[in-house]
Amino acid sequence: MDISLPDLLPSHQKTQPIYTSRLTLRPFQWTDLPNFYKLRITPEVMQWTSQGGIDTSIEQTREWMQKFIEDTDMTPGEIPRRNFNFVVSLRTDNVEKSANESENNDSNAFIGVCGLYGLDSLPVSPIPSLGYMYIPESWGKGYATEASLGFQAEWQRLITLGHQVHSIPVGSRQDMYSLRAVTHVKNLASAQILRKCGWTVYEEVEEDGMLLLRWIVDTSATATP
Numbered sequence: 001m002d003i004s005l006p007d008l009l010p011s012h013q014k015t016q017p018i019y020t021s022r023l024t025l026r027p028f029q030w031t032d033l034p035n036f037y038k039l040r041i042t043p044e045v046m047q048w049t050s051q052g053g054i055d056t057s058i059e060q061t062r063e064w065m066q067k068f069i070e071d072t073d074m075t076p077g078e079i080p081r082r083n084f085n086f087v088v089s090l091r092t093d094n095v096e097k098s099a100n101e102s103e104n105n106d107s108n109a110f111i112g113v114c115g116l117y118g119l120d121s122l123p124v125s126p127i128p129s130l131g132y133m134y135i136p137e138s139w140g141k142g143y144a145t146e147a148s149l150g151f152q153a154e155w156q157r158l159i160t161l162g163h164q165v166h167s168i169p170v171g172s173r174q175d176m177y178s179l180r181a182v183t184h185v186k187n188l189a190s191a192q193i194l195r196k197c198g199w200t201v202y203e204e205v206e207e208d209g210m211l212l213l214r215w216i217v218d219t220s221a222t223a224t225p
């Protein structure tokens with residue numbers, strides 16, 4: 001039997017949150033729309049995305065979200081999982097309670113998104129791609145690095161579990177632990193995050209006049225953060 005990545009992953013509905021010391025990564029919900037809209041109309045956040053610029057309406061943000069939430073409405077097994085993407089928020093269970101309650105609500109805890117936007121990136125590569133973006137107010141505190149490490153550790157755990165559940169012999173396991181990422185050569189912060197998380201550059205390419213770095217990591221070597 002041919003086992004593909006989506007077979008090894010839980011459905012959107014059964015996906016459990018990932019916890020790191022300061023962050024929670026959880027599946028998308030429609031109530032995230034206003035936060036995503038705010039994120040995606042911020043030029044300095046969107047400049048490095050493949051879209052290259054901000055969303056021009058909340059409808060465009062809704063369409064983008066749809067790709068990461070649509071299988072919630074489907075009968076399980078009807079369509080294979082096409083993403084493994086998470087909302088990232090600050091943990092509220094271990095932060096000091098704000099003097100002002102409204103400052104401590106879920107909307108203020110939202111800081112961004114981290115995950116796989118294509119589980120099957122063919123024809124470019126059979127290896128899924130990691131992406132992330134965060135609100136500028138959260139930058140410079142190590143959150144992106146912490147979320148990526150938490151994500152990589154969870155990926156390692158799920159792939160190992162999937163291999164066991166499906167009794168896939170070691171010799172016939174595909175390289176499902178590997179992930180790839182792409183950065184613009186000028187995006188030094190993102191390159192620094194990937195280096196700190198164990199990634200290496202395997203290719204430098206020019207696409208549409210932009211110089212890009214292609215990265216790869218073997219998550220079986222990621223230590224639990």
Ligand SMILES: CC(C)(COP(=O)(O)OP(=O)(O)OC[C@H]1O[C@@H](n2cnc3c(N)ncnc32)[C@H](O)[C@@H]1OP(=O)(O)O)[C@@H](O)C(=O)NCCC(=O)NCCS
Pocket residue numbers: 044045046048049132133134135138139140141142143144145146182183184187188189190192193
């Ligand atoms: C890039 C981004 C994810 C960084 O988030 P963050 O939470 O600030 O990241 P972290 O704090 O975990 O780590 C950033 C690292 O980059 C370093 N850095 C930041 N700006 C830098 C720069 N101009 N040059 C070199 N290093 C830089 C920081 O010093 C830090 O490294 P350190 O911990 O070794 O000091 C965030 O700025 C963002 O969302 N940008 C817009 C979207 C984006 O670029 N996404 C990635 C697309 S590939």
